[in-house]
Amino acid sequence: MTAWTRRHTDSGSRFGLAGPMLAAVxxxxxxxxxxPAEPAENALRSESGDPLYADGxxxxxGSVVAVDGWQPYLEAHIEAGAITQVCFGxxxxxxxxxxxxxxxxxxxxxxTGVTLNRFLRDLESELVRSQRLPVTVRSTxxxxxxxxxSRFSAFADQVLRLARSGETTETVVVEPGLYIxxxxxxxxxxxxxxxxxxxxxxxxxxxYEETRKAADGTVRIRAEDQTIAADYERIYGLRPGSxxxxxxxxxxxxxxxxxxxxxxxxxxxxxxGRFVQLAEAILGSRDVVPLPNRLxxx
Numbered sequence: 001m002t003a004w005t006r007r008h009t010d011s012g013s014r015f016g017l018a019g020p021m022l023a024a025v026x027x028x029x030x031x032x033x034x035x036p037a038e039p040a041e042n043a044l045r046s047e048s049g050d051p052l053y054a055d056g057x058x059x060x061x062g063s064v065v066a067v068d069g070w071q072p073y074l075e076a077h078i079e080a081g082a083i084t085q086v087c088f089g090x091x092x093x094x095x096x097x098x099x100x101x102x103x104x105x106x107x108x109x110x111x112t113g114v115t116l117n118r119f120l121r122d123l124e125s126e127l128v129r130s131q132r133l134p135v136t137v138r139s140t141x142x143x144x145x146x147x148x149x150s151r152f153s154a155f156a157d158q159v160l161r162l163a164r165s166g167e168t169t170e171t172v173v174v175e176p177g178l179y180i181x182x183x184x185x186x187x188x189x190x191x192x193x194x195x196x197x198x199x200x201x202x203x204x205x206x207x208y209e210e211t212r213k214a215a216d217g218t219v220r221i222r223a224e225d226q227t228i229a230a231d232y233e234r235i236y237g238l239r240p241g242s243x244x245x246x247x248x249x250x251x252x253x254x255x256x257x258x259x260x261x262x263x264x265x266x267x268x269x270x271x272x273g274r275f276v277q278l279a280e281a282i283l284g285s286r287d288v289v290p291l292p293n294r295l296x297x298x
Contacts, residue, residue: 043081044131051081054166059295060158063174064286065093071288072175074155075295076127078163083131086124087296088152093287112143119145123152133157151175170291174200179285181278185212190222192271194278201256206248208275243268247275256283 039045044052055078062071070090077085090098098104098116105116112119126135133156135149158171178197185191189212197205210222222228223244250263260279262272 038080040080040082042131053078053081053083053160053163055079055081056163056166056168058159058162058168059170059291060155060162060173061170061291062090063172064288065091066175066177069093070098072151072155072173073291073295074152074159076156076159076163077296083128083163085296086127086156088120088124088155089295091289091291093289095289108144112145114145119148123149127156133160179282181281181285183274183278183281189213192274192278194275194282196279196282198256203252203254203256206251208244208248208271208278210244210271210274243271244275247272251275251279256286 039051046052057075057077059073059075061073065071069092071092072090073088075087076083092098092101099120108114108116108119123135127133133153135153135156155173158173162168162171178195180193180195182191182193190210191212192208192210195205195207196203212220212222214220247262247268251260254261260276260283262276262279
């Protein structure tokens with residue numbers, strides 16, 4: 001018993017200094033491994049020499065389903081200050097992905113001569129390669145490729161802005177566009193049509209007209225029908241064209257959020273009512289598709 005205790009004591013004496021030394025080395029290694037990662041060789045640098053982009057996953061999505069039926073999105077992964085992965089695509093209101101729409105992909109191929117998935121992957125690869133905008137694609141034709149390049153650039157710009165600030169909150173890109181709605185013809189055969197140009201969160205322009213299709217296929221525009229205009233002016237003291245223009249002009253600048261509100265014109269309540277119903281139909285059709293948790297394959 002005494003011998004065991006003694007040998008234990010001797011061993012403790014022999015390794016008494018080595019224990020703290022090993023612990024110090026291990027601690028130093030731990031601190032070193034937990035320090036900031038060395039920036040990647042292709043990482044862009046700011047004027048101070050630090051990486052331009054903060055590590056993280058950054059996303060941007062469209063505010064609504066656009067007039068072509070797609071809500072675009074872009075996700076970028078930043079590691080060691082460099083863009084390592086980009087995923088760009090779009091969703092339909094039913095949640096289907098652009099890349100999985102065979103009918104759209106075939107139409108794209110027929111129009112452009114290239115496959116849709118290959119084209120989108122080329123855009124992503126080009127941003128990873130260059131680490132900055134703009135991206136370049138080998139196309140001089142004016143076709144659907146230009147529209148998707150424009151969208152890619154707009155969404156990538158927003159995502160890289162987030163990456164520069166380190167803000168990983170998803171951003172929303174409001175896509176401008178023309179939205180058109182028509183109602184059913186009334187008892188006299190006149191059908192109302194409304195076109196809204198939406199920019200940001202506001203109505204940028206509005207145009208309203210009523211048309212009637214004759215039996216021979218010709219289409220009459222109410223505001224241009226001299227007989228109707230004369231009767232309308234004699235009864236109400238107004239011209240149909242000026243009423244439509246005044247209602248539309250009054251709606252320009254309105255927010256796309258909330259109820260549709262326009263100033264009713266005396267003796268033109270029917271026209272005002274049709275305008276409001278069509279505006280509500282347009283704004284109500286602007287679906288928002290929530291993004292799935294995963295866009296890029298991990």
